[in-house]
Amino acid sequence: MNKLRNLAELSNLKERVRSKTRFTDKIKDSGQPVQIRVAMATCSIASGSRETMNYIVDELDKRNVDATVTQTGCMGYCYAEPTIEVTLPDQEPVLFGYVDVKKADEIIEKYIKSGILVDGIIPVNYKRIDE
Numbered sequence: 001m002n003k004l005r006n007l008a009e010l011s012n013l014k015e016r017v018r019s020k021t022r023f024t025d026k027i028k029d030s031g032q033p034v035q036i037r038v039a040m041a042t043c044s045i046a047s048g049s050r051e052t053m054n055y056i057v058d059e060l061d062k063r064n065v066d067a068t069v070t071q072t073g074c075m076g077y078c079y080a081e082p083t084i085e086v087t088l089p090d091q092e093p094v095l096f097g098y099v100d101v102k103k104a105d106e107i108i109e110k111y112i113k114s115g116i117l118v119d120g121i122i123p124v125n126y127k128r129i130d131e
Contacts, residue, residue, distance in 0.1 A: 033066055033067070033088070033089045034065065034066065034067035034068070034086070034087070034088055034089070034112055035067065035068050035070070035086070035087040035093075036056060036067055036068065036069045036070070036084055036085070036086050036087075037069075037070050037071070037072045037075075037084065037085040038052065038053040038056065038069065038070070038071050038072065038082070038083075038084050039071075039072055039073070039074065039075045039077075039081065039082060039083045039084070040053070040071040040072065040073065041073050041074035041075075041078075043074070043078045043081050044074070044081045044082050044083065046081075047081035047082050048081075048082050048100060049081060049082035049083075049099075051100075051101065052082045052084070052099050052100060052101060052104050053069065053071060055101045055104050055105075056069055056084070056104050056108070057069050059104070059105065059108055060108065063108065063113070065108065065112060065113065067112070072085075075095070077095070077097055077122055079097075080097025080098055080122055081097070081098075082097075082098070082099045082100070083095060083096065083097050083099060083122065084096050084099050084104070084107070086107065086111060086112060088111075088112070088115065094111070094117070094121055095121065095122040095124075096118075096120045096121060096122065097120055097121075097122045098120055099120065103118075103120055106118050107120075
């Protein structure tokens, strides 16, 4: 990457990056029908979650899938990294483990676009506070 020489170049870079990604800190208020959280803790990154997240963002854009992708910290499933949580409209979140680029492609095509569950789901082993 070339060095930035002035504030205008920095602003242009910022806008280019924002236009390529769809991240939000307030995922519940985003109004997007599909929400995807990608674990980005140290163990996640070491296992390839950065590549997985970049692939998901690029592919959702290419396939015109309306979704919000957010990075999150540790989800507590270090043994299954990279992990992602996908929430389809009016459904409970589904957590997928061992999500490499190939698995991410399958999740986008089958689960996100068609609602068909795919292999790699991590079973829910907790209860929410509001239950």
